[in-house]
Amino acid sequence: MKKVCVIGYPIAHSRSPLIHNYWLQMYGIPGLYEKREVKVPELQHFLHHLTAQGYVGCNVTIPHKEAALAFVPHLEDVVKRTGSLNTVYFVGETLCATSTDGEGFYQNLVTQVPELDLTGKTVVIFGAGGSARAITERLLRENIGKIKILNRTHSRAEELAALFGSKVVPIVQNSFVSESRDAVLVINTTAQGLRDQEKLNVDLSCLPPQAVVADIVYVPLKTSLLIQAEARGLRTVGGLGMLLHQAVVGFEKWYGLKPVVTHELYQRVAKDVEQGSN
Ligand SMILES: NC(=O)c1ccc[n+]([C@@H]2O[C@H](COP(=O)([O-])OP(=O)(O)OC[C@H]3O[C@@H](n4cnc5c(N)ncnc54)[C@H](OP(=O)(O)O)[C@@H]3O)[C@@H](O)[C@H]2O)c1
Known part of the structure; x- marks a missing residue:
């Protein structure tokens, strides 16, 4: 089973598990996406021991999006150009990173206003x-x-x-x-x-x-x-469409399948936003 997580501090508010676990279930992929609270001093150790903890990758959120660059050996050009990353994955045994926020914004924009x-x-x-x-x-x-x-x-x-x-x-x-x-x-x-x-x-x-x-x-x-x-x-x-579309890139890197942002997924996450406090 391929496990992925989102790391940050605080992390309780993250809706990424809702999104990725929806796709795992929709496509019948044996996998799990979980939240992990990682504080600043723990970041390097966590990223360097992803495999040992059973993860094939992770999302990175506040406050680590910039600091994590120092701990990932292969950075995609978009990370170098923006100085920020949010998605970590492996190619072979090499830890790699990309940034999916720009792509998520753009894909949502062209979907909504083609x-x-x-x-x-x-x-x-x-x-x-x-x-x-x-x-x-x-x-x-x-x-x-x-x-x-x-x-x-x-x-x-x-x-x-x-x-x-x-x-x-x-x-x-x-x-x-x-x-x-x-x-x-x-x-x-x-x-x-x-x-x-x-x-x-x-x-x-x-x-x-x-x-x-x-x-x-x-x-x-x-x-x-x-x-x-x-x-x-x-x-x-x-903004919610951007959140869903940026997740597509990471899911494809970890699970090898480009997932679809469905209306049902939008509704599920929208409901969570409406019911939540943040
Ligand atoms: N939809 C999505 O998928 C998605 C993805 C990423 C982020 N977001 C949202 O986007 C927002 C920004 O995220 P970020 O990562 O860019 O944060 P960031 O790097 O901390 O930048 C925050 C920006 O907001 C400005 N700002 C904050 N409070 C302000 C205020 N009271 N009045 C005027 N400007 C203010 C800051 O201006 P100064 O430079 O003057 O401080 C800065 O330009 C957050 O609300 C986050 O939740 C959404």
Whole structure:
């Protein structure tokens, strides 16, 4: 039986077991996906003894997504470009890692809005953290015109832009209205809008009518940003689909089968989000 786990601290909130165990059951694969609480000082030992603990791989979440790079010998290019990983697997006996957040965001986006054409267009991203980096890296592979980064701490927006070259530009607070008139996609990657956190208040009236508004926060499923965008008649993409689509990549690496994100899976995880506290 192939066992996989998600490691982090805290880890109780993770919905990854719900997703992967659903697929294991759906495809009749003998396997198990579990949660393991791993604190910072334990990370190196845990990763170097994955096999001894019976695991064929793991997901890595907060606070280890950056620190884990030091303990994995083979890093995919996407990890090197974003400085972050979330999926660890073996090729032979070599421990390898990838980052699936950018791919998860993109696959969910094209599933929800297949007609969206990003070629040469402008995208505005709120936030400059790990997920903003991952999404920027993935979107740049789509021949985008410009990605504008607006972050509470402007220096982090500048750092992100510096990583990716001239198509990515930092923009200052309060410039959203003037900077987003031609945006086809606006993405919130900050923690704003999370249940019990402050909301992201932004004036969407400047956006063109065909613009899409996406939020990667999925607790609640419909954030205030998405409610605002819907009220303006704009198309919206929620964060839960990204969570499900990013899991596809890891499952395929561990179990050799590309799973389908079904409506039933979405409903199951959505129910868990609605019932849970975070
Ligand atoms: N749907 C999914 O699959 C998925 C995947 C990954 C993450 N997420 C969600 O995405 C969010 C960000 O994750 P991350 O890994 O990118 O985190 P991160 O690296 O810690 O970055 C957090 C970002 O949010 C900003 N921020 C936090 N609180 C803020 C506030 N009160 N006002 C304005 N900006 C604020 C930070 O700005 P500063 O630089 O100024 O601190 C930073 O840009 C989390 O809510 C996480 O749950 C969802």
